[in-house]
Amino acid sequence: MSVRIIARLDIKGSNLVKGIHLEGLRVLGKPEQFARKYYADGADELLYMDVVASLYERNSLHDVIARTAEENFIPLTVGGGIRSIEDITSVLRAGADKVSLNTAAVKNPAIIKEAAESFGSSTVVVAIEAIRQEDGTYLNYTDNGRDFTGVEVREWAQCVEDLGAGEIVLTSVDREGTGQGFDIELTRLVSDAVAIPVIAHGGAGNPGHILEAIEEGRADAVAIASVVHYDFIKKSGSGHKDVADGNTEFLKSGKTFSMVQPAGFGEIGDYLADNGISGRGRIATE
Amino acid sequence: MSAGEREGTRVAVIDYEMGNLFSVRHACRHVGLNAFMTSNGKDILRADAAILPGVGAFGKAMGNLVCLDMVSPIKEFIASGKPFMGICLGMQLLFSESEEFGVTSGLNVVEGRIVKFPPATDPCMRVKVPHIGWSRVSCPREKADFWKRSPLSRVPSGAHMYFVHSFYPIPEDKEIILSFTTYGETAFCSCVMKDNLFATQFHPEKSAALGLQIYSQWGSLVRGMAARNE
Numbered sequence: 001m002s003v004r005i006i007a008r009l010d011i012k013g014s015n016l017v018k019g020i021h022l023e024g025l026r027v028l029g030k031p032e033q034f035a036r037k038y039y040a041d042g043a044d045e046l047l048y049m050d051v052v053a054s055l056y057e058r059n060s061l062h063d064v065i066a067r068t069a070e071e072n073f074i075p076l077t078v079g080g081g082i083r084s085i086e087d088i089t090s091v092l093r094a095g096a097d098k099v100s101l102n103t104a105a106v107k108n109p110a111i112i113k114e115a116a117e118s119f120g121s122s123t124v125v126v127a128i129e130a131i132r133q134e135d136g137t138y139l140n141y142t143d144n145g146r147d148f149t150g151v152e153v154r155e156w157a158q159c160v161e162d163l164g165a166g167e168i169v170l171t172s173v174d175r176e177g178t179g180q181g182f183d184i185e186l187t188r189l190v191s192d193a194v195a196i197p198v199i200a201h202g203g204a205g206n207p208g209h210i211l212e213a214i215e216e217g218r219a220d221a222v223a224i225a226s227v228v229h230y231d232f233i234k235k236s237g238s239g240h241k242d243v244a245d246g247n248t249e250f251l252k253s254g255k256t257f258s259m260v261q262p263a264g265f266g267e268i269g270d271y272l273a274d275n276g277i278s279g280r281g282r283i284a285t286e
Numbered sequence: 287m288s289a290g291e292r293e294g295t296r297v298a299v300i301d302y303e304m305g306n307l308f309s310v311r312h313a314c315r316h317v318g319l320n321a322f323m324t325s326n327g328k329d330i331l332r333a334d335a336a337i338l339p340g341v342g343a344f345g346k347a348m349g350n351l352v353c354l355d356m357v358s359p360i361k362e363f364i365a366s367g368k369p370f371m372g373i374c375l376g377m378q379l380l381f382s383e384s385e386e387f388g389v390t391s392g393l394n395v396v397e398g399r400i401v402k403f404p405p406a407t408d409p410c411m412r413v414k415v416p417h418i419g420w421s422r423v424s425c426p427r428e429k430a431d432f433w434k435r436s437p438l439s440r441v442p443s444g445a446h447m448y449f450v451h452s453f454y455p456i457p458e459d460k461e462i463i464l465s466f467t468t469y470g471e472t473a474f475c476s477c478v479m480k481d482n483l484f485a486t487q488f489h490p491e492k493s494a495a496l497g498l499q500i501y502s503q504w505g506s507l508v509r510g511m512a513a514r515n516e
Contacts, residue, residue: 002446004419039494044420044448070312075448075492095308097341097492120305120342120375122416122450166416166450197414220414280420280446280494 002278003214004044004221005268007228008201009034010051011080014060017051017247018229020177022129022144025051027248028229032067037232039072041265044280046076047169047199047223049100049127051144053081062094069095079127079169088115092123100169102127103142106149109163116164125199126160127169128153130186138186145173153186154193161194168198169223175203179226179259182209187217199223206261207271214277224268231262294320295505295512298333300360301325302350304375305341313491317502327359334512335369336360338376341450344384344400347375348392357393364395364483368515369508372485374451377478380485381455396480397458403472413470420446423465423476423488436464436479437504445496447476447488454487482511 009031010017016034017025028034035046046068050061058081069076078091079100088099099119105112105126115124129141130153138153149156157168170190172183182203191198200219204210204227213219263271273282299310301323314321314337321337322329330336338360340347351357364370372380381392384400392400403415425433425443433443449467454474457463467476467487476487484504490497 002420042494069308073309073313073316073491073494073498075450075489092306093308095306095312097306097309117343117346121452122418123305123341167418195414196416197418218412220412221419283444 002280002282003219003272004199005210005265005272005279006045006047006077006199006221006223007035007038007043007265008047008049008223008225010049010225011061011064012050012052014064016229018177018225019051021173022051022171022176025247028233031064032071034229034232035068035072037236038228038265039074042269042280043074043228043265044221045074046072047100048076048078048080048096050078050080062090065091065094065096077125077169079125085111085114085118088119092119098123098125098166100125100127102129103147105160105165106140106142106151109159112160112163112165116166121164121166121196124165125167125169126165127171128156128160128190129171129173130183131173132183132186138189141173145171145176154189157190157194157198161196165196167196167221168194169201170198172202176201177226178203179205179261181205182213182217182219182222184212184217187213187219191218191220197221205259207263207268210268211272211275211277214272226260227263227268228265230260231264234262235264294318295334295509296332297321297508298330298336299323300330300336300338300356300376302340302347302354302356304347304350305339307339309489309491310337310339310373313498313501314505316498317505319501319505319508325354325356327356330356330359330363331366333363333368334515335371335508336363337371337373338379339373340375340379342375344375344378344386344392344453345390347379348390351379351393360393361395367482369504369511370483371504372483373491374487374489377485377487378453378455380483381457384453386453395483396455396462396478396485399456400453401456402453403469416450416452417469418450419448420493421449421467421469421476421488423447423467426463426466429464432464432479436477437484437500437507438464438477439503440499441496447486447490447493447497449476449488451487
């Protein structure tokens with residue numbers, strides 16, 4: 001079994017964005033362009049997160065999903081703003097393979113069970129947004145880490161497993177967008193607590209961080225954003241001039257983010273294989 | 287040029303409300319097959335080839351096939367000798383029975399059972415269920431010729447394919463086993479071929495370029511059969 005390296009693309013309207021701690025979104029380009037590059041480079045999966053998820057922008061998200069599913073033959077998970085079984089059906093019809101639930105699952109945990117029964121457990125991913133408390137415990141949040149649910153992360157993870165979730169995307173809100181590395185303690189806490197796969201997310205700043213999440217955090221999969229986004233921007237130069245709306249100052253400045261060491265999926269896969277972690281098309285020697 | 291090529295060879299993607307059929311249709315179109323989704327038994331029977339995809343629970347899937355009156359058309363189609371592909375749950379449904387939620391009967395086109403991954407005996411092994419991800423699909427010893435005659439012919443043995451499942455098939459007839467895959471401590475049958483029937487536990491339509499290679503080879507077979515039947 002190889003560990004999956006998943007490209008996470010945060011989407012606002014029709015743009016790819018990236019923030020820090022899930023806030024302060026900067027526009028990076030068009031998600032389809034990035035997805036195409038990641039598919040070509042050997043990403044194992046794509047994860048689209050509609051970070052604004054307003055009803056008004058729903059149609060543009062469906063167009064982005066359809067265009068992505070048509071040309072990239074790897075699994076596509078879509079999350080953000082999914083509130084009902086009807087929402088799930090429409091996202092799957094647009095071409096997604098799995099859906100990721102967060103707020104809806106907290107407000108109405110029965111939706112996990114209902115979705116698992118209707119679409120199969122493997123279609124239902126639950127997103128957990130964890131924030132470390134002063135006493136060292138981790139609590140689950142919703143709405144990009146803004147709303148406190150009062151539920152302890154480990155307990156919630158086991159609850160969603162019992163309800164039929166097929167996977168968990170575990171975000172460390174504290175680390176998200178910082179490039180400081182994954183919260184290993186959090187990753188291990190959840191991965192050891194459940195029998196379903198756990199996707200670690202939040203904080204990857206270089207390939208070494210990914211290795212750490214797998215070896216020490218015991219993550220079954222890793223979702224990364226900044227490392228590959230900035231790599232693509234760096235290599236494609238000024239190829240994103242078609243982006244007009246939103247906070248584009250950063251993009252126009254041509255800078256990259258100093259905490260992040262950009263790397264492509266190819267380099268990441270080679271690095272992991274050299275360190276004993278097999279991946280698609282790469283068999284690590286023991 | 288035959289009529290079949292002019293109109294495009296028609297592949298029925300069986301829609302029984304289980305999982306993402308769009309990726310299957312996209313993959314077919316990518317390799318030049320004219321795929322259409324249908325829940326109608328007559329449409330299936332008129333097609334040149336058919337695909338039974340699917341993700342989800344075995345019992346519910348069989349229930350849906352019964353409700354939509356598709357059990358007999360599917361069996362009739364397979365008996366007709368036209369190419370038929372089963373994917374993931376669509377592979378499992380071809381078997382006699384599944385141990386998912388007690389015992390549920392399947393289409394019984396292939397003798398055998400569907401069983402759940404056992405819990406790991408070695409606690410150090412990370413064996414999460416469902417098995418989600420890229421695992422190696424390998425050619426069993428002494429089956430190189432069988433592999434070369436199959437839609438896997440252009441795929442190297444040991445290639446990674448994308449899997450999503452908690453159960454796996456155990457065919458009665460070991461001759462039909464085309465590939466095996468190891469997950470945790472379990473080596474299971476990941477692909478079968480029997481006459482016009484080809485089925486995979488993995489998702490070739492989600493397995494990037496090598497997966498599309500399987501569609502492409504299966505597509506050549508479908509076109510060849512359609513031309514011969516004209």
